[in-house]
Structure formats: structure tokens, C-alpha cells
């Protein structure tokens with residue numbers, strides 16, 4: 001069995017189905033909607049889809065609490081419809097990967113229903129039961145232990161109460177996991193994104209944890225646990241019978257521990273989603289939020305790029321169903337209010353695409369990211385659906401005013417990336433003909449797919465250009481990575497290099513013009529400008545727009561901004577150089 005590497009050239013689109021597209025008018029996104037939009041997805045230039053969970057689930061954590069691993073949630077369709085989607089995707093040249101969530105199940109899963117009945121049934125050891133809880137905290141909901149009166153014991157839940165942790169030390173549980181893998185692989189899927197996979201092996205005896213972040217108390221005893229690599233090897237063996245890929249989600253993982261999954265003889269994953277760059281605004285939980293810092297972001301990017309080069313392969317992403325919208329975090333949306341579309345919405349949206357799509361790795365684009373969707377602003381905590389947002393609201397900073405606490409939710413809630421995709425400026429943004437299950441962001445008159453399709457300068461068409469450029473450049477796919485001026489607080493500048501080819505990628509993260517220095521090796525050399533998020537020339541009248549705060553730049557001539565080393569607000573450029 002060979003090691004596959006087709007994923008290196010690819011890019012993926014992530015679907016969080018409930019809000020993707022409703023095909024039957026009940027207000028909930030579904031596989032009919034996905035089927036209808038497959039050509040759209042293909043048109044972006046991606047080569048694969050990752051489905052966040054589409055299995056039966058009571059939705060305590062919107063699909064990440066699974067009650068049947070081998071079926072489709074009736075809200076979304078059934079296995080026949082799934083097969084139809086899968087076949088059509090394959091015809092269009094799209095691979096399909098599924099979410100594998102085996103750290104925990106739903107408490108409504110039949111295994112748990114059996115397990116809670118007593119200590120002597122076939123499922124009694126499928127979960128982690130104790131007479132006395134330890135001091136671990138749940139990442140979502142208070143303490144990590146919940147008393148079950150039926151069994152007369154406590155069960156462990158690292159996430160919500162309705163997500164009991166499986167006991168992976170039980171070989172029967174691991175056999176179940178392998179059966180799930182086989183079930184979907186036999187149906188024809190191309191791989192898995194493995195949810196919080198570095199948490200599945202818990203330290204023996206479950207010792208008390210130390211306090212460092214309230215919600216993470218105990219984490220050092222379940223992250224990269226003692227048997228993790230044995231278990232991962234068992235799952236890998238099954239996957240290697242098929243031509244498929246495995247991508248792990250690695251919350252809080254470090255480069256060092258990630259490399260143990262990603263390289264060497266014990267390799268058990270092809271890629272891993274790390275969280276380091278998501279700490280650029282410390283937005284892990286509503287507990288910690290700090291203003292965005294570019295240097296932090298760059299440090300995280302470069303750390304992973306350098307450490308994995310030649311040894312392993314990166315999974316690149318900025319947005320997913322767990323993170324608020326990236327323009328609202330790292331782009332122009334971080335200034336000002338959510339009531340308005342930020343002035344440099346488009347420019348910063350495109351710049352963020354450039355900032356990560358050309359790094360070494362396989363890019364993932366989350367639904368709606370490609371049109372520049374923004375965070376939503378709801379008026380009360382009751383309107384939020386996400387279990388972790390609600391709990392964090394009641395758990396942290398409780399002495400602050402309601403207004404202040406709500407503002408934190410506006411910045412950080414996972415629900416901001418879970419609002420319905422804005423397809424058009426019709427009713428409910430064209431997401432459904434019924435009543436949508438969740439709030440549609442009311443900026444859909446401006447931000448929607450249909451309008452962006454018709455605008456050659458849209459964020460949507462810019463994503464297409466970026467993916468097209470990446471696809472046709474071996475240097476951008478395989479080349480080495482080097483960052484210049486890591487201390488610069490405004491500019492992110494990196495190089496990709498392969499043989500004689502070099503690409504220079506330059507991104508400004510600020511809303512005013514800045515002068516950009518080129519690295520010495522590039523000075524006085526002519527490069528070809530392959531991509532820029534601004535039109536070639538700028539009209540004089542537009543200058544005010546580029547200097548909204550009225551600083552000195554107003555006096556600068558247009559030509560100076562464009563040609564003399566000045567970058568306009570959030571400008572991004574990609575240059576190619578080839579040496580003889």
C-alpha cells in the first residue's frame with residue numbers, strides 16, 4: 001500500500017450543512033441544497049469537500065453529538081441521497097471527506113443508553129464512569145463530570161453534558177471506530193477529518209489537573225494521552241486499505257507533538273489543523289479575547305511552515321464552523337461596529353485570502369468565507385444557538401454589564417460562522433423558501449453570491465483567481481517558505497521558492513497606506529505582478545477613501561501610492577521572479 005499524496009495539490013471547501021442551502025423549503029440546509037450547489041463549489045476551483053457532521057444527532061452541539069454513525073440526519077436527507085451527492089461530486093472531480101467524531105457520542109446514542117443501565121451489560125465500559133469525579137473542567141459546560149442517577153455514577157464529558165466521552169481503552173470501542181471508517185470508505189468517501197482526535201486517550205487513573213485556563217483544567221491528562229499513537233496506528237491501518245486521507249483536528253497541539261502524528265514510521269495523519277494562528281487575538285473562548293496582533297499571527301504561521309517543511313504537510317485555514325468570520329477578526333471588521341459593513345471589507349477580505357492560500361499546505365475554505373461573510377450581531381444571548389457561546393456568556397466576566405458581555409459574544413461566538421450562506425439579495429438571502437432555522441445576517445443585500453458572481457472585482461472572483469494561480473504553480477504548491485521582516489507590525493511578507501522560481505507574497509494588515517521595503521535580494525529586480533487586490537490604477541478622487549482617517553497620506557500622489565513602494569489599505573500583491 002502506497003502513501004498517497006494527491007491531497008497536496010488540492011484545496012477543500014468546508015460545508016456546515018445546516019446553514020449551507022435548503023433544498024426542500026423547511027428552513028434547514030440539506031443534501032438537496034448541496035447537490036444543487038455542487039457546480040458552484042466546483043467553480044471556485046476547489047477539489048474537495050469536507051462535510052461537518054451530517055449524521056443523526058440531537059444537535060446539542062450541532063452534529064458533533066452523534067446518535068448514529070452510519071446514517072444521515074433526516075433533516076439533511078438519507079443514505080440514498082448522500083450516495084447521489086457523492087457520485088455527482090466525484091463526476092465533477094471533487095473528493096469528499098467526512099467528519100469522524102469519536103472522542104464522544106451523543107448521550108442519546110444507543111451505546112450510552114445501554115451503558116448507563118448498569119455495570120454489567122456489553123456497553124457498560126464504552127464510556128468513562130467513576131464513583132467520584134476528579135477536578136477536570138469541561139471545555140463547554142462547567143465541570144467535566146455529570147452524575148447519572150440510573151447508573152449511580154458520574155460520566156466524563158470533556159465537551160457538553162450531552163457529549164459523553166468514549167472509553168477508547170476498551171478494544172471493543174476501537175473496533176466500532178474501525179467499522180465506522182470501513183462503512184464510509186466502502187460507500188466511496190475519500191477520507192476523514194478527525195474531530196479533537198488528540199484527546200481520545202486519557203491518562204490512567206485520571207489524575208487531577210492543574211489550573212491554567214479554567215476551561216482547560218485537566219487537559220494535560222487527556223491531550224496526546226499515553227496510548228494515542230497505538231490507537232491512531234490501528235485506525236491508520238484500516239485507512240491504508242483504501243486510497244484515502246486523514247486530517248486530524250488538533251486543539252492546542254504544538255508543532256512537536258503534531259510531528260509525531262504527521263511524520264516518521266508512526267505517521268497516522270496526513271495533515272493536522274493546528275490552532276496556533278487562531279491565538280492572534282487570543283480568541284479561544286470568550287474568556288481571553290485580546291486585540292488582534294499581526295506579529296502573533298505571523299509567528300504562528302511561520303512556526304508551522306518552517307517546522308513541517310520537508311517533513312510533513314500543513315492544513316491551511318482561517319475560518320471554520322468554530323471560529324467567527326475572519327474579516328471581523330483580522331480584517332477591517334476589527335475596527336468599528338458590526339452594524340455596518342467595514343469600509344475596507346472587500347480589500348481586507350481579499351488580502352486575507354492571499355495571506356494564507358499561498359503558504360505551503362492544503363487550503364481549506366469555509367462556506368461563506370469566499371464571499372466575505374461577516375459576524376452577526378444579535379441582541380440577546382437567548383438568540384444564540386451555540387452551547388459554548390451561551391455557557392461562556394454565563395460563565396466568564398459575569399460582573400461586566402450585559403452590554404459588554406454581549407459585545408464579547410458578537411466578537412467571538414461560533415454562531416457568527418453558522419448563519420445561513422447568503423446566496424442572493426432575495427428573501428432570506430436565497431437560503432430557503434421557508435423560514436430559516438437561524439438568523440440571516442442582514443447585510444445580505446450587499447454580501448451575497450449572486451451579486452459577487454456578476455462583479456469581476458468581487459471577493460468571490462478573487463478567491464477563484466487565487467486558487468487558479470496556486471493550482472498552476474509547482475512553486476506555490478511545493479516550494480519552500482521563508483518569511484521576511486517578522487517584526488513588522490503592519491506587513492506580512494513571505495517567499496515561496498522552488499528551483500529558479502520565487503514568489504513574493506506581500507500583505508498589508510492596516511487600514512492606511514504604508515511603505516513596504518523589499519528584502520535585499522529583491523531590490524532593483526523586476527518581478528511580474530501576478531495578483532493584486534486593487535485595480536491597476538487609482539483615481540485621484542479615491543484617495544480620500546484610502547485615507548479615511550485623514551492622515552498625511554492625503555497629500556501623496558496616487559502614483560506614489562501605487563508605484564513607489566506604498567501599499568494601499570490592506571493591499572496584497574503576489575510577484576513572481578525567475579532567475580536565469
Ligand code: GLC
Pocket residue numbers: 061064065101159195196249321322
Ligand atoms: C471540534 C469541533 C467543534 C465541536 C467539538 C466537540 O472542536 O470542530 O465544533 O464542538 O469538536 O466535538
Ligand code: CA
Pocket residue numbers: 022023024025026027028029030075
Ligand atoms: Ca431542508
